[in-house]
Amino acid sequence: MTQGTQSIHRETFVLNLGPQHPATHGVLRIKLTMDGEYIEDAEPVIGYGHRMQEKMGENRSYAKYLPNTARLDYVAAMFNTHGYVCAVERLAGIAVPERAEFIRVITAELNRVASHLLWVGAFLVDLGGFTPLLYTFDDREQILDLLEATTGARLTFCYYRFGGVCNDIDDDFVAGTRKFIAHLRSRMPMYHAFITKNIIFRKRCEEIAVISAETCRKFGATGPVIRGSGVAYDVRKLEPYSVYPRFNFNVPVYPEGDCMARYRVRMDEIEESLRILEQALDQLPGGPVMAEKVPRILKPAKGDCYFNVESARGTFGVRLVSDGTDKAYRLKLRSPCFSNLSLFQECSRGLLLPDALALLGSLDLVIPDIDR
């Protein structure tokens, strides 16, 4: 230290957050270097939820691995199954009946609404408000009732099969979904009144943890995180799959890049999903829900393929390499949460610890999806 320059003595300390901490939504560990209440560096340590998903995809046959895809991102399990099933179908050249594609879109969008509702509740718990969780779970249970009657599971659905879906939906499901759409639309003003306009919530979220579009691009963040930073990136629009091009829906975008923007994107997405659901139910065609002559033991020809779907958390991608046997030679899963987490270290620098937890909550992480 040269004479004359005034240097304030700064002392930092290391704070260990997790792996058991309610704000980390599971088993994420963050090594924080703190300067008082401010974060100097935050290093995420992952791997506490590693479950060998990719290795298992190479050790089991395609059909045997299928139920495990629902355990990747278990809050929005339909999308993982959708990505995997579509990748295998592309590899094996299986055509899916139109009705099955519609049912896939309907169930996936229902799951997106359920996932966002759970996120709103959990995010508010992170910020210290417990009550909204009880309201969002009440609505979420109604979706789970509908899905359970058709798919047989509440959380880890294995509903999509190679070539279609395993059960046809009945009139009760269609009537129930219509009733639910009307119900949730009537609840949205209530959510906006007691969450969006809540002054404590707004002070915890507005202009907190601003993420620029450039940072999102740098780290490959997708989903509501990049849409909350002003980039209208949505796989359903840019790389359409299934029957999404037939529906009229918007991609909600907010340019602010703060926690509030990410919250608003998700709330708007719930309403857009309800619009998609309504159109899909109106246009629902008849016919079979399963392709004919799908071989019991799939042996796709040599080759590889990649398939993207827009999960509730961002782009979920599956890369499959087949060597002509009944098991995949290589399975690579691109999980949205991993990319979304990777910007945390850069964006949390200089934040207060409670604000960093607001940022962590607004990224909507599912830890076993990061660790796979």
Add this chain to the structure above:
Amino acid sequence: MEEQTEVPQGLIHFAVLDKALDLARANSLWPMTFGLACCAIEMMATGASRFDMARFGCEVFRPSPRQCDLMIVCGTVNKKMAPAVSTLYDQMPEPKWVIAMGNCAISGGPFKFPGQYGIVEGVDKLFPVDVYVPGCPPRPEALIEGILQLEKKLTGRRRWPVASAS
């Protein structure tokens, strides 16, 4: 010799106190907020509006192991996580109980395959388990049933009639 016969009579009084304590413990179990994987979402659902664990005096989720007496192991424990889970169990004060929720915590569940390198095949390899709740993931009703079984283990009788298949 007469003095010796008085001692067991004193013990009987403690046994009555123990029974009263057990009744109190069974009706106010404090579980730990500790989600590992998929089953944690069902545990949240059990605590939330529809299933409402508060009906059974079991809703005070504590984030700190030092304030809990019930550990619900909900999810896969892998080899990196196992020391942390064991530490959490050791940090809980006596008396303490463990519910293994879901197939992963019971035996490894769907993540067990020949040549697996990552997971602990059953949380009972780390510490004793009182109640096993099977399912992948178990329904919230199943977790509530597990808690009722734990209460029965504590007090010796069941507080709620067994559900009949009607």
